[in-house]
Amino acid sequence: MNNRQLFLSHLAQTTDFPLLIEVEKAEGIYLFGPNGEQYIDLISGIGVSNVGHRHPKVLMAIQEQLDKYLHLMVYGEYVQTPQTLLAKALCDTLPSHLDNVYLVNSGSEAIEGALKLAKRYTNRRELISCVDAYHGSSHGALSVGGNEVFKRAYRPLLPGISHIYYGSFSDLEKITHQTAAVVIETIQGEAGIRVACPEYFQALRKRCDETGTLLILDEIQAGFGRTGRFWAFEHFEIIPDMVVCAKGMGGGMPIGAFIANKEVMGAFKNNPLLGHITTFGGHPVSAAASLATIKILQEEKLIDQVEVKAELFKSLLLHPKIKGFRNKGLMIAVEFESFDVLKPIIDRAIELGVITDWFLFCDDSMRIAPPLIISEDQIRAACSIILQAIDET
Structure with missing residues (x-):
């Protein structure tokens, strides 16, 4: 059996019509097939390869860490240099209020941790998210997702979830003293790139302050330079209580994080202790790759x-x-x-x-x-092909 047949026979499928692009190698903005095919990757593996595929400095960081150690212990027990340096580098990109990082493996996991932390810290149970929001596919992340088509087959989901319309000022009144957190994409991704005005985010911040509600910004797609700032919320002159990131964070390696201040994050330490646990979160190889990614974004x-x-x-x-x-x-x-x-x-x-x-x-x-490393000539070449595809269809 060839690779395609093995893929269809033994790998779980998510649709009846996968793309079935066979990739032998990737470099920069390109994917290469086994028979000489070359593709410009204009979606970065869905927002992941912000610094391109196999950036040399990411590969070097991975190799250096491979020569030291891999997994040692569940998260939060041993002092591991890749984790500590990454946490410091992340905090250095953020307002001083956001100074504590919990490392996980993916965006969905980061959302799950953030939701738990909001409930634990506030001792409230209501969560508010947006219509047409996407925060991941695990049960909690799906619960705060905003599209019923993707949710209905998996109900019952988490109780106590309400939805507001992204960008609607009047809906902010739904945030009350019973609301633990509002979780919102800074830029709505799966809704088709929807951008609220700065005044909306400032009003949202004000309403959360008035009600003691935590504001969680999902920057899983928008973070790590994608919007022209390191964090998308920098465009709107607000500071969240928590930031969630993943995707472009790892230079192609699996990693995610939710970031708050030390007081809020401390709620996980007692009643019960070990309030959130991950075995592989902050894997040293992924952490090393993420640290290299931050340096690439800044230095280049x-x-x-x-x-x-x-x-x-x-x-x-x-x-x-x-x-x-x-x-x-x-x-x-x-x-x-x-x-x-x-x-x-x-x-x-x-x-x-x-x-x-x-x-x-x-x-x-x-x-x-596209990967942020894409050149202007490569943009012209890609757009020329898109226009050709439009004409030919």
Whole structure:
């Protein structure tokens, strides 16, 4: 049996129509197939490869850590240099109020930890999230997700969940003294790149302060330079009580984190002790890769280049079939009339060597979220292929 047959026979499938792109190697913005195929990855493995595939400095950090040790002990017991240096580097990117990091393996796990911490610290049970939010697929993360299509088959989920509309000022009145936390994507991702105004986030912050509610910002897709700032909330002049990150954090390695202040995080230490446990969270190899990723973003000034590159995409992707363009930095949605129009374009672009996608809750829009290292010439080449795919379909 070849690899494709083995994939279909023995790996659990999530749809009846996987992409079935076979990858032999990846480098920079490119994926390479076994028969000489070359693809420009315009989605970064869904927001993961912010510094590109196999960045040399990430590989070096991984190799150096491989030569020292791998997993040693469950999280939080041993002093491990990759974890401590990463935690310090993360805190250095944040306002001083956010000074305590809990490392996990993924975005969903980070959301789960943040929700537990909010309940434990506030001794409240109500959680509020947004319509069309996506926070992950585990039970708690799914509970605060905002799309019933993905939830209904798995009910009952967590009780005490309410939803508000992202960007709606009037809905902020639903936040009360019974609300433990509001968890909200700083930039709504799977809803198709929706960006609320700064005044909304400032009003949200004010309402949470008035009610003693913790504000949790989900930056799993938007963080690590994707929007042109290290953290997307920097655009809105607010400070959250917790930040959740993953995806672009690891340079291609699995890692996530939720970050709060030391007082809030201390709620996990008593009644019960070990209030949150992870065996592999903050794995030393992933932590080393993440630390290298932060240094790459800063030293190579990739974040400073985001806005210029986003504007280049906007200027090039002009076509009668394109109905709109939404973005915050290199989180981009290109809108078409319908999914029936978009899907053949995505398929043809893949055949021509450019990988894009659509959004879970916005299937009329093309997802573009390239590695931040993409050059202007590579952007021109990718956009030329997308326009060709539009013309040919």
